[in-house]
Amino acid sequence: MQQNGWFYCSSVNYHYLNMKKILKLTILSAVIILSSCVAKKKYTSEVSSHQQCEDKNKQLENKNMVLLNKVSGLEGDTTRYGLSYRGLNMSKNSLEQSANSEKNQLNSELDAKGRQLSAKDQLIRDRERRLADLQAVMAKKDAAMQALRAKIADALVGFTGDDLSVVMKDGKIYVSMQEKLLFKSGSAKVDPKGKDAIAKLSDVLLKNPDIQIMIEGHTDNVPIIKGSQYADNWELSSARALSIIRILTQEQSIDPKRITAAGKSEFNPIEPNTSPEGRAKNRRTEIILSPKLDELYDALSGK
Numbered sequence: 001m002q003q004n005g006w007f008y009c010s011s012v013n014y015h016y017l018n019m020k021k022i023l024k025l026t027i028l029s030a031v032i033i034l035s036s037c038v039a040k041k042k043y044t045s046e047v048s049s050h051q052q053c054e055d056k057n058k059q060l061e062n063k064n065m066v067l068l069n070k071v072s073g074l075e076g077d078t079t080r081y082g083l084s085y086r087g088l089n090m091s092k093n094s095l096e097q098s099a100n101s102e103k104n105q106l107n108s109e110l111d112a113k114g115r116q117l118s119a120k121d122q123l124i125r126d127r128e129r130r131l132a133d134l135q136a137v138m139a140k141k142d143a144a145m146q147a148l149r150a151k152i153a154d155a156l157v158g159f160t161g162d163d164l165s166v167v168m169k170d171g172k173i174y175v176s177m178q179e180k181l182l183f184k185s186g187s188a189k190v191d192p193k194g195k196d197a198i199a200k201l202s203d204v205l206l207k208n209p210d211i212q213i214m215i216e217g218h219t220d221n222v223p224i225i226k227g228s229q230y231a232d233n234w235e236l237s238s239a240r241a242l243s244i245i246r247i248l249t250q251e252q253s254i255d256p257k258r259i260t261a262a263g264k265s266e267f268n269p270i271e272p273n274t275s276p277e278g279r280a281k282n283r284r285t286e287i288i289l290s291p292k293l294d295e296l297y298d299a300l301s302g303k
Contacts, residue, residue: 141291142171148208148289149173155200164197172290175201179283186228188239190247198244201287202252213248213259214288217241220279221266238263240285 146168152175153166163181167174179185182194190198205211217237230236241261248254271278 138171145171145173145289145291148204148211151204152201152289155204156197158200159197172288175287175289177285177287178280179285180280182244182285183240186225186230186236188230188236188243190243195247195251198247199252202248202254205248205254205289206252209255209258210292211258212290212292213254214286214290215241215244215248215259215261216268216286216288217261217263218268218282218284218286219266220269220282221273222279233265234263236263237265244285244287 149166149168152173156164156166156175159181163178165174165176167176177194177197181197182190184191205213217240219233219237221233224230224232224236230239238261241263245256245259245261248259249256266273266282269278269282270284271281273279273282
């Protein structure tokens with residue numbers, strides 16, 4: 001009994017151990033199977049993820065290739081634009097140099113023109129100053145000659161207008177004496193009445209030593225009578241002018257350096273020689289009084 005009981009107990013223990021082993025094996029198998037399933041899912045998931053990564057990588061590579069192509073194009077554009085920029089920059093520099101050169105040349109020309117204008121300006125101012133000086137001198141001379149003409153007219157007031165005239169013309173005083181006041185027909189000898197007129201005129205001239213004196217003898221166009229003292233009207237007009245000069249210098253003490261004589265004959269008439277009245281007016285002696293022009297010359301030369 002005891003043996004059978006031991007045997008029974010041993011059999012039960014044996015079976016229990018076997019069952020335990022079987023359970024362990026079953027659990028282990030289940031674990032392995034479950035683990036295998038989990039690994040397969042994970043693998044599948046990893047494979048899918050890897051495939052997605054590869055697809056994405058290809059997309060990125062494609063995008064990268066596109067970008068590289070764009071970069072290459074941009075680099076080409078950059079190179080082209082760089083060359084164009086350098087060319088334009090060189091052109092710009094060349095234009096700037098040319099512009100600066102032209103500017104410098106224009107500035108030089110402007111400076112030269114400025115100097116020329118300044119010089120011309122100064123010349124104009126100098127001329128204006130000289131003109132003003134000249135006008136002032138001329139006005140002074142004109143006033144002096146007008147005053148002298150008045151004095152001469154007053155000195156000769158006793159002589160009739162038909163015998164003598166005193167006029168101002170071109171800044172000069174013309175004292176015109178008719179033949180009947182000074183000479184007989186065909187003669188160069190001054191009559192007493194004529195000498196009286198010359199003496200009165202001399203009184204004024206002596207008080208105005210700066211006045212220059214020109215004596216001009218004039219005739220009509222009637223030829224000199226044959227056998228006369230004078231060969232022609234040239235000789236007669238010159239002889240009459242010389243007679244007046246001798247009275248002024250020898251009898252009235254006028255400085256000979258102030259006096260000039262001229263015979264004009266018939267060639268400067270003041271009236272036509274077609275009538276007795278016209279011929280009478282042409283037979284005259286003119287005493288032309290002029291101011292000294294030294295002051296005018298000084299004004300013109302800028303002294």
